[in-house]
Amino acid sequence: MQLNNQTYQIQGVDVLDIADEFGLPLYVYDADKIIEKIGLLRSSFAGVNLKIKYAAKALTNVSILKLMRQQGVEMDSVSVNEARMGMLAGFSPSQIMFTPSGVSFGEIREAIELGLQLNVDSLPLLEWVGQNYGSQVPVSIRINPHISEGGNIKISTGHADSKFGISILQRADMLAIVDQYQISVAGLHIHTGSDFKNANAFLKGADVLFDLASDYPNLTFIDFGSGFKVSYKEGDHITDVAELGRQVSAAFQNFCQQYGRELELWFEPGKFLVSESGHLLVKTNIVKENPTRTFVAVDSGLNHLIRPMMYDSYHDIKNISNPAGSTKTYNVVGYICETDTFATDRPLPEVRPGDVLSFENAGAYGFSMSSNYNARFRPAEVLVYEGKPYLIRQRETFEDLLRGQVDVDIFSEELRVMSEE
Template sequence: MNDPLTRLPGQPHIARRDGVLCVENVALDALARAHGTPLFVYSKQWMLDALAAYQRGFEGRNALICYAMKANSSLGVLRVFAEAGCGFDIVSGGELGRVLAVGADPAKVIFSGVGKTRAEMKQALAAGIGCFNVESEAELEVLNEVALAAGQRARISIRINPNVDPKTHPYISTGLKGNKFGVAHDRTVAAYQHAARLPGLDVVGIDCHIGSQITEASPYLDAMDKILDLVEAIEATGIRLHHIDFGGGLGIDYNGDTPPAADALWKQLLARIDARGFGDRQLMIEPGRSLVGNAGVCVSEVLYTKPGDDKNFCIIDAAMNDLPRPAMYQAFQQIVPLQPRMGTAALYDVVGPICESGDWIGRDRALDVQAGDLVAVLSAGAYCMSMASNYNTRGRAAEVLVNGGQATLIRRRETLDDQLRSEQLAG
């Protein structure tokens, strides 16, 4: 298509073409007619461009980019990153199963999470994953037992809690001493010495992840200094660390947010790593939201507009089971009509059909809409479908992956039969 485009701010692969909202070269209203609503639509090129910024940042380095798949674990999305050479950061046995289902290399898998079960450890060892990010001293003991019973040695790094404020929402902060994640900074050296004595473990690295939706470089720099100090202290005891894992957490633009570009951020971080004398180590990172967040939109139909004395409501067919971030984090996501009207906008609270007052998608949004119109909730590629539920016995939405002018259904809409299949009546 050669029609003039109107780009949406912060959304290089989402634009209006002759007034119609498109993802890459595919009109969203056509996809809604074909697949119904709510509907998630993702831009493959946006994902690859986001990944390319990290790849530029690490050019010439011994580095492994592991996609943090909790952000979006749909198989069609995982295949994009597997084909691009990424590893994967997993937090459950189920996520490992998804990685293997798309043919990814298990040796590029990092297993994070505070509550790994013995069964999950055994599954990961059998698959041959690259490394366990151990999050407590108790986990060291259990993993050692599981590895010895399997006749293997588990490759490990220990996740450190550096007590650094990521300046983000408290629910997605993970590097403060009041958070559940990682081993306390002042217990790190002793934990490594203990791990090195356990016969079922092979100590290979160190790990740190301080939070999500981080929009400043300073928390990363603060955490890096603390981690490199620990590397020096650990290696002074005779334990060699082959890799340094700095986690992920880089934010995206939801509403005028200005996180540093991935390549610019890593230019700063690598300069500090080199200055400290660790430029020869393998580096690992685990980006999630920054690779998929702005790649996705959720298309929804306006069911009703409901005027009120204090509030006007725009009721759409997407709900908190599809888009949980506003209810969980009071998060902001832009909401735009697919085909704007030429009338006067009114202020609406955009809400879903679920029987909860917390079922809202946006507060006080200026919209000119009527029943039957379609709207797009932007920045819906991360922590939407992966957190979706069947609350109110609602089926999970369909998903489409767009590549240029081609649109592929990567998840069909969930039916009631799908939901009931695993249930049975008692007696």
């Protein structure tokens, strides 16, 4: 979002005009920012055979998936339903990596029948694949490298106590199952979490995978997952993707020479591609002055953006309606009936009832983690593409809240008696 003569714009479109046209609260995504991030990743790994697999769980709207496909990005899914959305967006099954965690064998079978690339993250699943498919289904194996780096523990996935992946200490067990059933291993995968500031975590993971690769002579790819740190506020230390590209590419090229042929290098960015593109626009309902705090209460809450309450995450907030107002300090809170805080002691241009605020960096895990808690509607979504805003998800209605509920006629007599009394 750019400031131009005190007007907030996305691709030259006034954000307040978008709010007026589509209503509030509203998620707005900037396609140019997504395309910019894809280009940065490609240029940073220009020296290797790179394949980008968008981690769709970050933002699963079909229009966003179509944008990724248009840009030559493939897809990573964690459920069959995500994969089906990808196929609806035009991805072929072979372009979709399926990385489940503890799902039923029924879902695994469905994924295989669809033709997805299966990523195996447990020994029981590896054995099940061998027993049921033998060498017929090429798989990738997700390794837990016992590397503890990154941000919030809730998004750290590569440490020894994590539920994700097969422990590197079980290397011999993996190989024994693969040999017993002649399983075709096409790739090795690692994802140690999010918010890595430099290449160290990736290079540590690379050492693990490169060493493990000697057990599997027919690999076609190595998958490093993701974990690039993005900026949520001014001064944040972010991942230097260009430097990461130089270091990891050099290590990968050296590995390929030793392995004897060139493999594909895969990454699965989610937050990195869509976070900065997203803005959650909300309206100020009331400004409530207490003896110790001044609260700005908005028409949204943790049901729309749960990250501040779940991860203690920071989101920059802009007062779009009054950007030149004198600075005051506020607690910005939502309308959910429990502690529901977006920001504490946040300096903002004076906020008045009716002002439109924008929560920045809301593209990743915003709408995709939203809910109908307190029987609230989820917001609409808009994509700004080539200078024009497009509605890509309608605002929910009361009928949406009732969809799927069954009004069984088992209380009618009791209710009739009560009404007569």
